[in-house]
Amino acid sequence: MDLQQLIRKNIQALKPYSSARDEYTGEAMVFLDANENPFNAPYNRYPDPLQRELKVAISKQKSCEADQIFLGNGSDEPIDLLFRAFCEPGKDNIVTIDPTYGMYQVAADINNIEVRKVKLNDNYGFSAEALLEKTDKHTKLIFVCSPNNPTGNLLDNKELIKLIQTFEGLVILDEAYIDFAPGASLLPKLSHYENLVILQTFSKAWGMAGIRLGMAFANPEIIRVFNKIKYPYNINMLTQQKALELIEQEADKNQWVELLIQERKALEEKLSKLPFVVKVFPSDANFLLVKMYDARGIYDFLVENGIIVRDRSKVVLCDDSLRITVGSPEENQILLDKLNELL
Numbered sequence: 425m426d427l428q429q430l431i432r433k434n435i436q437a438l439k440p441y442s443s444a445r446d447e448y449t450g451e452a453m454v455f456l457d458a459n460e461n462p463f464n465a466p467y468n469r470y471p472d473p474l475q476r477e478l479k480v481a482i483s484k485q486k487s488c489e490a491d492q493i494f495l496g497n498g499s500d501e502p503i504d505l506l507f508r509a510f511c512e513p514g515k516d517n518i519v520t521i522d523p524t525y526g527m528y529q530v531a532a533d534i535n536n537i538e539v540r541k542v543k544l545n546d547n548y549g550f551s552a553e554a555l556l557e558k559t560d561k562h563t564k565l566i567f568v569c570s571p572n573n574p575t576g577n578l579l580d581n582k583e584l585i586k587l588i589q590t591f592e593g594l595v596i597l598d599e600a601y602i603d604f605a606p607g608a609s610l611l612p613k614l615s616h617y618e619n620l621v622i623l624q625t626f627s628k629a630w631g632m633a634g635i636r637l638g639m640a641f642a643n644p645e646i647i648r649v650f651n652k653i654k655y656p657y658n659i660n661m662l663t664q665q666k667a668l669e670l671i672e673q674e675a676d677k678n679q680w681v682e683l684l685i686q687e688r689k690a691l692e693e694k695l696s697k698l699p700f701v702v703k704v705f706p707s708d709a710n711f712l713l714v715k716m717y718d719a720r721g722i723y724d725f726l727v728e729n730g731i732i733v734r735d736r737s738k739v740v741l742c743d744d745s746l747r748i749t750v751g752s753p754e755e756n757q758i759l760l761d762k763l764n765e766l767l
């Protein structure tokens with residue numbers, strides 16, 4: 425892969441905005457360089473534009489290098505930046521699986537990039553070959569998601585690696601739900617693949633959807649491209665502080681994950697026994713895709729009773745299916761009690 429070749433010409437030529445905190449990063453007695461208000465510390469100061477302290481903490485937690493990390497305002501930010509850095513509007517295209525997470529399509533549409541979709545097979549698996557066949561010389565990115573949303577399954581690692589090794593553009597592997605599939609992440613192998621971008625997030629297993637913090641892991645050359653085009657202070661001070669604090673509580677995260685995996689299993693078993701449930705698809709994530717007779721009717725019934733799930737019945741290969749997040753034991757019981765009222 426030739427990264428320079430992949431980057432849009434205007435981005436290659438871009439002279440990035442240089443902020444006060446880019447130009448001077450050390451300690452000082454008096455800071456008079458950023459037109460900040462001297463009062464109301466610490467909120468009066470701009471945050472670290474490159475989130476150095478937080479990246480060091482994450483690099484230890486993830487056993488990678490700090491310069492392999494980009495942090496964004498949710499995963500949506502690196503998704504959008506990938507389009508803006510690599511895809512020429514009206515000319516380039518991306519390839520992805522179908523069904524999958526809706527943001528790839530939306531980010532593509534905003535950037536006027538064609539999306540070429542390859543349907544998953546009946547078990548929601550994919551073949552590298554089928555994705556590669558859809559590519560042409562204008563295909564810059566391939567998006568895959570494992571465990572996939574909304575189907576919940578991990579994608580086959582051998583196929584993923586084949587895809588990464590064969591494709592000459594970037595492969596984006598969205599691992600938002602990877603904590604719920606222990607041992608399956610490709611992150612430990614990141615350094616082997618210079619065209620791999622792995623997305624993870626603090627929104628799911630870490631329980632921090634509210635602070636908006638997404639991660640992209642890639643080789644430092646790709647990270648530099650993100651840094652060049654991002655908003656200068658894309659991660660605010662409160663988010664950086666809170667994340668630093670909560671990363672120290674990894675034990676809590678691990679407990680939540682363990683409990684949610686147990687609850688997933690229990691919920692799967694109990695839902696499978698309901699006569700109007702056709703199938704509960706196997707899940708490696710914190711949600712279940714459940715095929716039912718009259719999914720829309722059941723969705724409406726649940727809404728009337730104050731229980732909100734996601735109706736996916738209009739999504740390709742998800743006919744008559746609801747996507748149900750695994751909640752706390754109490755929440756799951758409330759759901760099951762309501763569904764049992766239909767018997």
Ligand SMILES: *Cc1c(COP(=O)(O)O)cnc(C)c1O
Pocket residue numbers: 497498499500501525569573598600624625626627628633637638
């Ligand atoms: C929830 C989710 C994310 C996380 O998005 P954030 O913007 O980080 O909250 C990313 N990818 C997929 C597939 C998801 O389902």
